[in-house]
Amino acid sequence: MMNKTIQNAISEQIAREFSSGYLYLSMSAYFQSVNLPGCAQWMRIQYQEEVNHALKLFDYVHERQGHVSLQAIEQPKSKFRSALDVFEQALSHEQEVSGTINKLYALTQKENDYPTQIALQWFITEQVEEEKSAGAIVEQIKMIGDNKVALLMLDRQLGARSAK
Numbered sequence: 001m002m003n004k005t006i007q008n009a010i011s012e013q014i015a016r017e018f019s020s021g022y023l024y025l026s027m028s029a030y031f032q033s034v035n036l037p038g039c040a041q042w043m044r045i046q047y048q049e050e051v052n053h054a055l056k057l058f059d060y061v062h063e064r065q066g067h068v069s070l071q072a073i074e075q076p077k078s079k080f081r082s083a084l085d086v087f088e089q090a091l092s093h094e095q096e097v098s099g100t101i102n103k104l105y106a107l108t109q110k111e112n113d114y115p116t117q118i119a120l121q122w123f124i125t126e127q128v129e130e131e132k133s134a135g136a137i138v139e140q141i142k143m144i145g146d147n148k149v150a151l152l153m154l155d156r157q158l159g160a161r162s163a164k
Contacts, residue, residue, distance in 0.1 A: 002066035006113050009104050010061055014054045015071040016100055021050035023093060026076040027086050036151075038159025039083060045163050046090070053123070060119050083151060084141045091134040098127040 024046040031040035061068050080086045101123045108116040137158070144150040 002061060002064040002116075003111050003113055006108060006111055006116055007061060007066040008069070009107055010057050010066075010116075011069045011071065013100060013104055014057045014068060015073055016097065017050050017054035017057065019073040019076070020093065020097060021047045021054065022073055023076040024050060024090070026078045027080070027090065030078065030080045030086060031083070034083075036083060036155045038155035038157065039086070042158040042161050043086075043090075045161055048163055053126070056122075060116075064115065084138065087134060087138045087141055091131065091138050094127065094130045094134050098124075098131060101127055 024043045028040045028043035028047060031037070031043060058068050077089070080089070101120065105117060105120045105124065108114075108120065137154075140154055141151070144154060
């Protein structure tokens with residue numbers, strides 16, 4: 001049986017993951033509106049990944065005979081200034097998610113919940129990848145500056161991303 005403190009903390013993380021997905025879907029909508037379909041596709045895949053992360057935690061709780069308490073998620077931000085602004089916010093968001101995963105892991109250590117520590121290792125590794133990916137795009141957009149042709153080339157490259 002799963003520890004109630006851990007169970008409740010994972011329920012909160014599930015809400016954060018769904019909220020992350022909603023944010024990325026909003027970012028995708030922004031990119032659609034400014035005619036950057038590759039960036040929109042990249043964000044839509046991020047949306048799908050975040051939903052999958054939430055479901056992975058959801059399934060884990062049930063595998064441990066726990067109960068998930070779904071929580072409300074807030075409306076995501078929908079107005080952005082530029083592609084750089086969106087990706088900087090995405091990077092900042094991923095850093096926040098890494099922090100919440102790390103706090104959840106610390107809680108599992110305090111509660112001696114070894115199975116959940118093992119399950120969270122996947123999320124910790126995933127967050128390193130997420131931060132690296134968003135950070136690289138931020139740096140590329142900074143290099144591009146005001147070069148619209150280069151931005152369109154990056155858009156095409158990002159549009160080639162496929163779901164894992």
